[in-house]
Amino acid sequence: MEEKALKFAACVIGALTLVMGAALPFFPKFRTRLVDAKEERQAQAEYERQQQGKMQELEILDELPQGQEDARQLKLRLPEDVDGGRITVVNDYVTQCVRIEVPGADNAYFDSYPIVGSSNHIDRLSYSMGNGGVSGSAGAGVIEIVLDRVYELDMDYDDEFYYFDFLTPKEVYDKVVVIDAGHGGRAPGATKQGVMEKKIDLAITLELREIFQERGDNIGVYYTRTDDSNPTFDQRVQLANLSGADLFVSIHNNSLGNGRMSDTNGTQVMYDESLEQSLKFARICLEEVTASTGSKNRGLIEGDSIYILRNSDVPAALIEVGFMTNQRELELLQTKEYQRKTAEGIYRAIRRALKEI
Ligand SMILES: [Zn+2]
Incomplete structure (x- = not known):
């Protein structure tokens, strides 16, 4: 008896699924929502796949050297023998992520030269060693800054440092x-x-x-x-x-x-x-x-x-x-x-x- 009831329930569920599947095109709003949900899952998965590089947290040294009241918001020391012109910076407005590729920057570099400045606009700061893949070319360190809003970058460099200022679009x-x-x-x-x-x-x-x-x-x-x-x-x-x-x-x-x-x-x-x-x-x-x-x-x-x-x-x-x-x-x-x-x-x-x- 119980088995019969189970079979009956399975039949009813099966039939309902078929009916709903066939009826779906006639309920455009519900259908739209299902399609939207599927698109969102795919987009999220694609984004997470891109994020899979191994990043390590990096700290900002929050104090600015004396006598530099008008100092820029962020200062990055250039590795020895690396000209500022070789630094590449990509500002991805959609993810508010700034990717800085520093040739010649290895783990020792990140240990000894902290980034100096204000962490006001920064949600996360991290780095990884380039592997020639998505995250950067071999022999280059990649710094990632996740910002709290969309900013335009004002950049400059001298013999010693690379400077960043964050400006709002307005x-x-x-x-x-x-x-x-x-x-x-x-x-x-x-x-x-x-x-x-x-x-x-x-x-x-x-x-x-x-x-x-x-x-x-x-x-x-x-x-x-x-x-x-x-x-x-x-x-x-x-x-x-x-x-x-x-x-x-x-x-x-x-x-x-x-x-x-x-x-x-x-x-x-x-x-x-x-x-x-x-x-x-x-x-x-x-x-x-x-x-x-x-x-x-x-x-x-x-x-x-x-x-x-x-x-x-x-x-x-x-x-x-x-x-x-x-x-x-x-x-x-x-x-x-x-x-x-x-x-x-x-x-x-x-x-x-x-x-x-
Ligand atoms: Zn569309």
Whole structure:
């Protein structure tokens, strides 16, 4: 009897799983959340894999030598016979991690020459010996500084020391904007007829970057990705929050929940209701992108359930440029001309929003 009951329960569970699997495409919100959760796990795993180099904690000597009240924030002694020009520094804004490669710096160097300065902006300081792999070239020591916010570096050196100052983006630029190309890496986004959304999102972003470079305004623009990487949702939104950005734009493309090709087409913009300025910014994005591309205006959509919108401290808009499930838009979205028009629309929206909201 008990065995029968168990078999019956197994059958019911099996049937329910089948029904839910088949019904999933008809509940787009639930489906979106499942897809999002999967993407986030993948992105986190990719990030952790990159972090696997063996790092050792490093201390900062917090006292500055006498008579150096105007001293720089951080001082690094150059190893003997190493010219400051050979030091390479990479500032990864997305992870707030600064990687400094010092040729000729070995364990003895790190033991005898502490880094001198203020630890005000520093969350973690560590070093590893280069092994020619991801963490650095052989024979070089790699110092990693994890900062508490996004900073620009002001660097300088003399015969003895390499100097670092940390400046907030607002100390360097009049305005600050963060651009987020959707998906990336092993998360392709919507895929139709072999075309991956992540590639279109990135292509539009790179057009936008070109426009910003051409115009030369004093706007600091930070990108969550300019290649096929896949930052976590949290890294994406924190780039906006920790850089003190004025605006945050995420670029995506749409598809119908059931994935079928259809007549449905046009641009829509999502925003979070809790920030009034987000609504204004979203409206400006919608107006400018549809004006520039000639696409149908599908209106504004409340996007409180979207992680990067919900967690943004700054006015944010997520633009769904077009539908990949619409044959005409799928083809348009792949052309450089349409990508450029979209980017021009977003650029105009940003310029307008920086004045109006
Ligand atoms: Zn997307």
